[in-house]
Amino acid sequence: MPNWGEWAPLATGVPVTEERDAARDAARIERLDPAYHHHDPSLMQRIWDWVLEQLDKAFGAVGIATHGITTVMLFLLVLVVLAALLWWRLGAPRRAARSTAALFGTDRPTTADEHRAAAAAHAAAGAWAEAVRDQLRALIRGLEERTLLDVRPGRTADEAAAEAGRVLPEHAEALHRAARTFDDVVYGEHTADAAAYQALLDLDRAVTASRPSLAGSTT
Structure with a gap:
């Protein structure tokens, strides 16, 4: 004789969900096992x-x-x-900061000849960066001593070259290159050599022998 208790859920239309839910929960728990995720990407x-x-x-x-x-x-x-x-x-x-550094220091003013002598001594010792530094300072100081440039503390190498180029336009391009060499060498971007020093020495001699342009003279 059938057990009507077992068929009661079907007879009443109530679905049997207890075993199904339990199986689903068991599967979910099993999937949480690290062994199932061993090959998952990190x-x-x-x-x-x-x-x-x-x-x-x-x-x-x-x-x-x-x-x-x-x-x-x-x-x-x-x-x-x-x-x-x-x-x-x-x-x-950083490049702009280098170009705004003063050409001359804050020590006592030195003459063009003193800078030339210091540059020659540095060159003799193979200290080309120092030779380049003092040789350009000699050039600009010489123009100040000739009153072709005003004595202006804090002037940069670029500013001095631009002002000197207006007074001596035939040397304007060479003066601009000299200022670039000064900045690159003194502030560590390039290594100085004998050729750089000699170029500045030759320019200093040429500038010293030049006559100023009256139209470009400072007032």
Whole structure:
């Protein structure tokens, strides 16, 4: 004779959910076992995959087809370009700071001949950076002594070269190069050598022998 108690749920239309829910809960708990996730990608791998996916979308938006190593190479290229831009933007203030440094120090004023003698002594010792520094100072001090330039403390090498170029226009380009050499050498961007010193020495002699342009003379 059938057990009507076992068939009661079916007869009343109530679904049997206890065993099904228990099985589902057991499966969920089993999936939490670390053994089932041993081969899952790491957090860093998921982040890297996401970055590559975004790059693929970005490059795809501008019509660049990418895949695998191509995406990585493009990503590295973008990083290099960004680094170069940052270097340029952050390096510019340092270059500007060098160009605004005073040509002469705060010590007692020295004559052009004293600077020439110091430059020659440095050159004899192979100290080319110091020789370049004193030789340009001798050149500018000589123009001040001839009253072709006003004596102005705090004047930079670039300013002195620009003012001297207006007084002696035939030497304007050479004076500009001399100021650039001074800045590059004295502030550490380039290494000085005998040729740099000799070029300044020759310019000093040429400037000393030149007559000023009345139109460009300072007042």
